[in-house]
Amino acid sequence: MCTLSMAAFMLSGISCQSAKKSDQVSSKGLIAVETPQRPVGQKDVLQLTTPAMKVVRVGFIGLGMRGPAAVKRFTYLDGVEVKALCDLDMSRAEKAQKILTDAKLPEATLYGGSEDAWKKLCERDDIDLVYIATDWLHHEPMMIYAMEHGKNVVCEVPSVLNMDEIWNVINTAERTQLHCMMLENCVYDFFELTTLNMAQKGVFGEVLHAEGSYIHCLEPYWDSYANDWRLKYNTDHRGDVYATHGMGPACQLLDIHRGDKMNFLTSMDTKVAGIPAFVKKDRGVDLKDFQNGDMTTTMIRTEKGKTILIQHDVANPRPYSRMYSLTGTKGYASKYPTPGYAIEGSQLKDDDVKKYDDLSGHSFVPEAVQKILMEKYRSPIMTLELEAKAKEVGGHGGMDFIMDYRLIYCLQNGLPLDMDVYDMAEWCSVAPLSALSIENNSNAVEVPDFTRGAWDRIHGFRHAFVK
Numbered sequence: 001m002c003t004l005s006m007a008a009f010m011l012s013g014i015s016c017q018s019a020k021k022s023d024q025v026s027s028k029g030l031i032a033v034e035t036p037q038r039p040v041g042q043k044d045v046l047q048l049t050t051p052a053m054k055v056v057r058v059g060f061i062g063l064g065m066r067g068p069a070a071v072k073r074f075t076y077l078d079g080v081e082v083k084a085l086c087d088l089d090m091s092r093a094e095k096a097q098k099i100l101t102d103a104k105l106p107e108a109t110l111y112g113g114s115e116d117a118w119k120k121l122c123e124r125d126d127i128d129l130v131y132i133a134t135d136w137l138h139h140e141p142m143m144i145y146a147m148e149h150g151k152n153v154v155c156e157v158p159s160v161l162n163m164d165e166i167w168n169v170i171n172t173a174e175r176t177q178l179h180c181m182m183l184e185n186c187v188y189d190f191f192e193l194t195t196l197n198m199a200q201k202g203v204f205g206e207v208l209h210a211e212g213s214y215i216h217c218l219e220p221y222w223d224s225y226a227n228d229w230r231l232k233y234n235t236d237h238r239g240d241v242y243a244t245h246g247m248g249p250a251c252q253l254l255d256i257h258r259g260d261k262m263n264f265l266t267s268m269d270t271k272v273a274g275i276p277a278f279v280k281k282d283r284g285v286d287l288k289d290f291q292n293g294d295m296t297t298t299m300i301r302t303e304k305g306k307t308i309l310i311q312h313d314v315a316n317p318r319p320y321s322r323m324y325s326l327t328g329t330k331g332y333a334s335k336y337p338t339p340g341y342a343i344e345g346s347q348l349k350d351d352d353v354k355k356y357d358d359l360s361g362h363s364f365v366p367e368a369v370q371k372i373l374m375e376k377y378r379s380p381i382m383t384l385e386l387e388a389k390a391k392e393v394g395g396h397g398g399m400d401f402i403m404d405y406r407l408i409y410c411l412q413n414g415l416p417l418d419m420d421v422y423d424m425a426e427w428c429s430v431a432p433l434s435a436l437s438i439e440n441n442s443n444a445v446e447v448p449d450f451t452r453g454a455w456d457r458i459h460g461f462r463h464a465f466v467k
């Protein structure tokens, strides 16, 4: 069996259990994960643009806990029309319709009541963008079908679950030359955006290491997911199944596939404890053979000698944390539990902070300096007007609105989106690849170059703007 089909066999499949042992070793001594050849006649979608859309016509699929909040946010955006709403449960589509009528907007066409009703939405010829917020298992088929029917597509996290799905979306995006973006909202939080700008301006020297996580005890939520999809997925899979909130900000800081690339990862999980105990108490049910370890820790090394540390823990009583931090040669940033910067004074040339020249980087800068820095390095996308609107509309403190705003701004102006299908692939690949590492005594696993050779063509991650 070739490495690809072995890896695909091991990692694919909605109902498959976690990855299995592998004896496929690369020339570098890593567990091999093959990169399939780019199909003939297909080209990459780096910096992809589509013709500017004066009005972006949208169809939403998946209107459970997350979807309706997106519909609501779209009522605050100019130059969009919500044409269609779909959920398996028609009453959820009807509830979302009320969001539009309450905002005095035209009604959308509703779809639902059957497993495949969403296909009709994708087949319409008056939709530019399909916005997906269903459970994880539906993401890939919906994205593929939408692109095959000429639609740009955006999808909630994690958008793809295994290597088969990853290559399917990449190949479909490349073949159709349409946008395929993951809705990773955590790259739009205020502290992360400011810190990214500081990093890009060299305030931290060379950024060497970034950290991120999803630490969020889901006990209050397990019972709320439609058909119990989230618990079922965690029951069947080891590995970091929800890595993208940590990966997104870390990979933007490190310019992944924009001058650097991830080479390999290694992962380790604790034993299973918290979730089966909770389910026994909550539902009186014994979860047999639960797979997902309480805490999963993954380390990634890049071509340019940088590292990323990612953690996942949805089982234990810990304060919420995305563990966002970076270490550079001249400074350090950390968001949890309290945002702060530790920077060598010589890096802070701004007049206002001259008096703090003696800052050593051994401790966090005083609050007054942090305030000056947050203003001075305000992200170019974060205008005062957008910040005020984002705070008014809300959605995780405003970052969800900034994500939607940037998506629509880029589509309306024919600009590359902030995140492309390779970001989706890289950030989601941690799930299957960490599982593969864990099942092989934490041995290092190769991370494919999802751009298939173009990882250093773009020099640094930047948001696009109208010139």
Ligand SMILES: NC(=O)c1ccc[n+]([C@@H]2O[C@H](COP(=O)([O-])OP(=O)(O)OC[C@H]3O[C@@H](n4cnc5c(N)ncnc54)[C@H](O)[C@@H]3O)[C@@H](O)[C@H]2O)c1
Binding pocket: 061, 062, 063, 064, 065, 066, 067, 086, 087, 088, 089, 092, 114, 115, 116, 117, 118, 133, 134, 135, 136, 138, 156, 157, 158, 183, 184, 185, 224, 225, 226, 227, 396
């Ligand atoms: N980015 C974030 O901060 C964030 C926060 C919460 C959830 N999410 C993500 O959003 C997604 C949805 O999560 P949720 O909490 O809303 O789950 P949910 O279970 O509340 O909602 C999923 C919805 O999808 C619908 N659905 C299922 N099959 C369908 C089909 N065939 N056709 C149409 N609709 C179908 C269900 O009926 C349900 O209404 C997940 O990917 C989750 O990880 C992201």
